[in-house]
Amino acid sequence: MFDELTEQDILEMQKEIEERIKLRSTFHDDIVMARSYGDLSENAEYHEAKRSKNKNESRIRYLKNMIKTAKIIKTENSKGVDYFDLVTLLFDDTGDTEEVVVSTKMRIDATKGIISRESPLGSAIFGKEVGEKVFVDVSPEVQYFVTILDIKKGNQKVDVPLNKF
Numbered sequence: 001m002f003d004e005l006t007e008q009d010i011l012e013m014q015k016e017i018e019e020r021i022k023l024r025s026t027f028h029d030d031i032v033m034a035r036s037y038g039d040l041s042e043n044a045e046y047h048e049a050k051r052s053k054n055k056n057e058s059r060i061r062y063l064k065n066m067i068k069t070a071k072i073i074k075t076e077n078s079k080g081v082d083y084f085d086l087v088t089l090l091f092d093d094t095g096d097t098e099e100v101v102v103s104t105k106m107r108i109d110a111t112k113g114i115i116s117r118e119s120p121l122g123s124a125i126f127g128k129e130v131g132e133k134v135f136v137d138v139s140p141e142v143q144y145f146v147t148i149l150d151i152k153k154g155n156q157k158v159d160v161p162l163n164k165f
Contacts, residue, residue: 004117006083007020013063014163020060066106068129073104077110080127083117086156087125092133092145101154102126106162121146122151 005013031053034046073083081087081102088099098113102125105116115122124136125148133147 002069002071003066003105004073005078005104005106006073007154009071009104009162010070011069013067013106016162017060017063020056023056024053027056046154054128078127079151080129081125081148081151082127086152086154088150089125090147090149092147097149108163 029048030049031046032047034043037043037045037080040046083102083104086099086101087096090097099111100115100121102117103114105118108114108116108119117123117126120138121136125146126133128134128148130148130151133145135143137143137144
């Protein structure tokens with residue numbers, strides 16, 4: 001399976017990998033120093049230094065795997081909803097409107113209205129045009145209709161940083 005990423009996503013991921021590789025010696029030094037404090041079984045500094053080192057290494061492996069298995073996507077100049085477009089939606093059941101940006105899953109932030117194409121709402125509206133009424137199926141208990149009111153075409157340079165874990 002692959003993840004859809006933009007070239008910008010990959011460049012930022014490679015930059016983060018390089019920064020994290022430079023931090024390896026710092027983590028090693030922290031472990032050596034904490035080890036010198038004595039009994040390792042009760043040495044909180046040692047355990048925290050090891051935890052930080054392992055978290056850094058895990059993030060490097062994760063990013064490398066994401067890049068290795070990525071499918072590079074490009075935004076198209078279509079009329080329908082595409083990556084990084086600002087979409088104004090009308091929720092038919094409540095009458096509320098909301099703006100969302102459909103993004104790659106490396107940049108999602110629901111608190112800012114940035115959703116993944118793989119999300120139920122993102123997959124329902126992707127490719128649809130202004131004026132279309134779209135059925136969103138979240139689960140058997142949660143289903144609703146939205147109407148696409150407006151689409152402002154975006155670009156790949158989104159002001160949302162890569163997701164951390």
